[in-house]
Amino acid sequence: MDDDLEKKLAAAVESASPDTDPEAEWTRAAVARRLLGRAASPTKIGRFAVVRFVGSGGMGRVFLAYDERLQRELAIKLLAGRRSKAAAERLLKEARALARLSHPNVVQVYEVGMHGDDPFIAMEYLRGSTLRHWQTETSTQPRHILDAYLQAGAGLQAAHEQGLVHRDFKPENVFIQAEPGRIRARVIDFGLARLGEATSATSTELPTGEITSVTRSGTVLGTPMYMAPEQLRGEPGSPRSDQFSFCVALTEALWGAHPFSADSLDGLRAAHLRPPIIPKDPADELPWLRPILTRGMAAKPEDRFGSMGSLLDALGHDPLKRRRQVLVFGGGAAAVVLLGVAAGRLTGSEPPCTGAKEAFDDVWSDGRKDSLAAAFHALEAGHAAQTWSRISPELDDFAQRWAQGHQDACLAASVRHDQSFDVMDRRMACLDRARQVFDATAQTLESRAAEVLDRADDVAAGLPDLDACASVSLLGAHNRSPPASQAGIVNRGRGLVAEANALRAAGQVALSLEKAEQAEAEVRGLGFLPIEAEVQLALGRTLRDAGRPDPATQALAAAHEASARAELTTLRRDALAERYSLEAERGNFAVCDALEPGMQGSSRLPKEIADARVRQASMLHLRGRSSEATEGFREALALLEAIDDPLAVAQARDGLTSSLTAQARFAEARATGERVIETLTKHLGSHHPRTAEAHASLADTLRQAGEYDDAEVQARRALELTISVRPPGHPDIPAARRTLGSLLWAAGKNEQALATLRQSVQETEAAFGPDHIATASAYNNLAGPLANMERTDEALAALRESVRIKTSVLGEEHPSTARTRDNVGGLLRMQGHFDEAQIEHEAALKARIASLGEDHPQVAISHSNIGALFQFKGDLVAAEKKYAEAVRVAIASEGPSHPDVAHYKVNRANMLVELGRVREAVALLRSALEIRTAKLDPGSNALLDTHNALGRALCSAGQLTEGREQLEESLAVPPTTDRLAMLRYEAAFELAKCARQEGDVERARTAAALALKLAASDGPKGRAFSETVQAWVEERG
């Protein structure tokens, strides 16, 4: 026996001093340094350098460490011991859950990792004292104790919301940090925190034995004195057992006596069966807490409060605090309200919460409304009166809803008691800010009526969302008013921000930027996060509009950070959404992906979820994933069905129109687009920027569907409306012109297109400057008709200008730059500069693959262009291969029945015919014809082109009858535009050839004559063609 024990004892030394233990290492190094002057590299746990060993606590040892990367000190809890790998994993998992919790009243866990076989947790290093020490040692007033506990309770609540349970709440486990003017409670030592479930290894029944002393650590699962009865019975902890512990601790702290005093475990169990004992105290300052705490300490969990949240709300209702708050507020809306409440209590005469209207009066009185109306009517613009009649009810509506919100916030807390005064505080602060914005907006409308007239609707629509002030989840914990000393500056800052926003909404970008920069200068160095966030957001948006994406991104990132830290949920999401759409525009999809998770808020409102869906879908659309985008927009629409927000619905439909168009589902896209116009016309009026945009969008859809006439109607309407609602020089005007111009070009009306697009370039350059993306686009489009008219040098010049701008603003690999370079290649090809053309095409292809991936519609375009190049060079084999590649990519990215697939198939088929592989060509052309017949307008060029190609191929294959039929079909369409003419005389010529093959000389002659006739009126190209026909006629007779 002795032997055995002795052996064990001897072996135990191994455990008593492990070799590679950080504490031992650190101690050795520290002593060696001091004693012997020995320098050594710091002991490390994970990537952190150990500064010193602090001590043992709970299941591990604590080190003070330093993070070189983030330059901050932190505490590391190293959980070394005997643990299986599985147990270590479980522990890490739980710790990670804790790391995800970020709350001002909970110690922050930074990182979780492994040091060899041992898990470690890196967290904030707190300095201060425990709640136990603080509440007993310092002479603390009961109110302050309550405040500290309410903070700790908030921390517990936050953890519960994340599915975590503390299981060992007591004053030793709350840390008190002293901050200027206040204290901050931090809950620590989530020692028994499990994710709300029992793990069998840990829940053991406590024996009914004596506990030798309640102060000595002597039980398996924790100090029993604060534990809930169910925990003593061995059940796992739950949020309600935390509630119990919290109430026990608070009771003890306030009245100095433990409500379930006992000196044995059995005694404790017995005490739990009786109601808690709270000493009587005639000088009691907080009598109303008793029933609340008693309920929180109910023996059965189901009898306690539903959650820590409801307990805290109940505890927060201090009638005396309200009276004191009046003194603290010192003016403003809330004071009026509160006086009303307190007065009501004392005199019982005034009804509570009636101060709202008064509170809003100084920003929106009848007098102010009148002067604003006068400002509008004084303008010499036809639509000023109409504009005023549209926006004035919106302003009235805002005032009314503001007053309602204000009253509701007051009633909820003081009469209905279903919200705490803390919540009321926050709602009032939010409403206060909203009021400031309204004030500044009204101010801007009045003083700059002339400049903002045309976008007054947008300005009015930019008023803050009052629903956000009522949503507790969006208010955030740090939504307080600024400290009195800063209030003046903050107000000025807010005023400037509101002005900047209003000006931006009015399209006055330069002025807006000025104001935003002023605002930034004004609030610099204040350190009041909410205003910082607001300023940076305004700045970011304005910079974006000004076409300066890099500083815009910086500002938006700053806005995001500040609003995250201040817990301003709506602002944070706005900043993120703005950044997201900015990056999507720039094609930085990787960044968008990274931002995506942050945008998944805990939004429960259908509107927010719908908004998020719309954003996602728009991004998918930009990335070429149109079918997914369509689904997304449809989902958003389904969500919006329940809400009465026609404008949001219109926006989602607008997106849907674009994605359907990209999918070539033209009929559906058209129907949707028309509905959008209908909705917007009804709700905003036809003379509204958004309505004009909707017309332009529909024009684009119709253009792609080949319905050029209808498209032209829409595009002209869009331009007309835009000119009527925008001031001259506004960038929207050249944009609308560009849409019209592109359309005219697609329809083959080259002269008109050129004139329109030239004007568009001039206007764009005037509005944005020579180095702006919009100018680049304008030049790009200009090249189209020039190329068609074979003025290739001019076209090339225009394109090169576009490439120059895009390369400098977007970079070489951006899809937009690639697109333009591809066009350059096309032009060089037309000029016969094949080598240079190849360089451009291949650069474009490379850039597209790099930025969009291999299976993207634009990559197919590149392949096709290179194919065309080979075709021009006469290398038909290579051309055919390239076209085949284009077909493959188009099918992979757009699906087998997309018109683009048809286009490439036709190209390929043409090569195959030349190479003598006629049967393959015919098969391809049949497929292309099928697609085009299904998707396109019967009179469209593409369809005719296909008939021509198929006819030619069939004739080559000897299927003369069918071939002839195809060609005749082509000829049957009446001529309307230049290009169509070419297709027709080509068709006629082919028909002649085919008929000749058949031996039908008569028909051949007629056809040839028709060809000549048609070609004669088509300028130089036609004349060249005529010569070919003549030559053929002469040859064959």
Place this chain on the structure above:
Amino acid sequence: MTASDDEIDQLERWRNGDADAGSDLFDRHFSSVFRFFRSKISGPVDDLVQRTFVACIEGRARIQSDAGFRPYLLGCARNILFAEYRTRKKLGSGDDVGSSSVVDLDPSPSAVVVRKEEHALLLRALRHLSLDHQIVLELYYFEALRGPQLAAALEVPMGTVRSRLKRGLERLREEVERLAADPSLAVSTMTGMDTWAGEIQTALERSPGD
């Protein structure tokens, strides 16, 4: 000259400013001193370890050459440990620290990292023994000190050493059995707060049964 003579020599040289000698001695004996304190004192022990070596250098005690350097060193450690307890618990010089146990003097959780299950109970039981017994057992079994060395370290006669060892083992067995039998007496890992010296440690995760 024996190895221990070498070390005494080294100590002399260290006393006279030979840092290399000191370094060598330190490296060889650090672990013993470290674990001596580790099992009896909560919180960082760097200061105590340092003081032990300093006491060695500065001490004027003659080292009994047949006992050697290590017992001398560990004897210093013991003295410093007892002095520390006296300070912390505000005990007078007349109080017999040696008859108290670690759990009496310092109930904070042990900072000893126990890697093997079978050692856990033993190391825990040791904390319930009187310091005199715990130390004699540790010096014998962990540090492999024998008779005269033990006497030198503990500054007691050989007879006392023998009886302490015998009694110590008996007590150890008793404690092992007692602890094994009653789980409610298992060491709590729960308190987490060592408020000594005004520093607060932050603890985070727990699972029972160290």
